Amino acid sequence: MNVLKINYKNIYYPPGGILMWIIIFLELITFGMALVAFVYYGRENTAVFHHSRMQLNTTFGAINTVFLLTSGFFMANAVHQFKENEIQKSSIFFKLAMLGGILFLGLKSIEYYHKIESGISLDTNMFYTFYWLLTGFHVIHVIMGLVILGWTNYGMRKKDSDTVVEDVEACAAFWHMCDLIWLLLFPVLYLIF
Numbered sequence: 001m002n003v004l005k006i007n008y009k010n011i012y013y014p015p016g017g018i019l020m021w022i023i024i025f026l027e028l029i030t031f032g033m034a035l036v037a038f039v040y041y042g043r044e045n046t047a048v049f050h051h052s053r054m055q056l057n058t059t060f061g062a063i064n065t066v067f068l069l070t071s072g073f074f075m076a077n078a079v080h081q082f083k084e085n086e087i088q089k090s091s092i093f094f095k096l097a098m099l100g101g102i103l104f105l106g107l108k109s110i111e112y113y114h115k116i117e118s119g120i121s122l123d124t125n126m127f128y129t130f131y132w133l134l135t136g137f138h139v140i141h142v143i144m145g146l147v148i149l150g151w152t153n154y155g156m157r158k159k160d161s162d163t164v165v166e167d168v169e170a171c172a173a174f175w176h177m178c179d180l181i182w183l184l185l186f187p188v189l190y191l192i193f
Helices: 017-043 047-052 058-083 088-115 125-159 163-191
Strands: none
Touching: 017 047, 017 125, 017 163, 047 125, 047 163, 058 088, 058 163, 088 125, 088 163, 125 163
């Protein structure tokens, strides 16, 4: 299998291809605008936002941060191993990256369960409207990322695989976007107000 078909040392080559980076920038702009709106409304309703933030489980948020960052580390190793034509090792790192995403979703589900059991919903107040929309949209991205990782891992392990480095890099870029979005959400939602 000829893994390297493009000059990856070229500084003008974005890992994963230009289309993936356009998607990433659009997603980051969308989340960024929502976070700016969150901060704006938070300054307008500081008491409500502070009281609501105090009901969040900061420990869960911090543990989920570790899950995603560790998962991102494994994904970077998966790309490196694929470039070295070590498909089996790359597949192991893919699975470890996916495990981090699954652990994130499991802990987030427990957090959601506690909120629902406490009667906290999208309608509770403006803080929780943002909380549910932002974290829910992020959860959808993580689920999509897990599907992409699983599909790519399956494809690259096939006997006559046509998976190339750009495919693996695009998958990794999307996964790292999920990490980055959480790194923006966690401090703003769980720590600021």
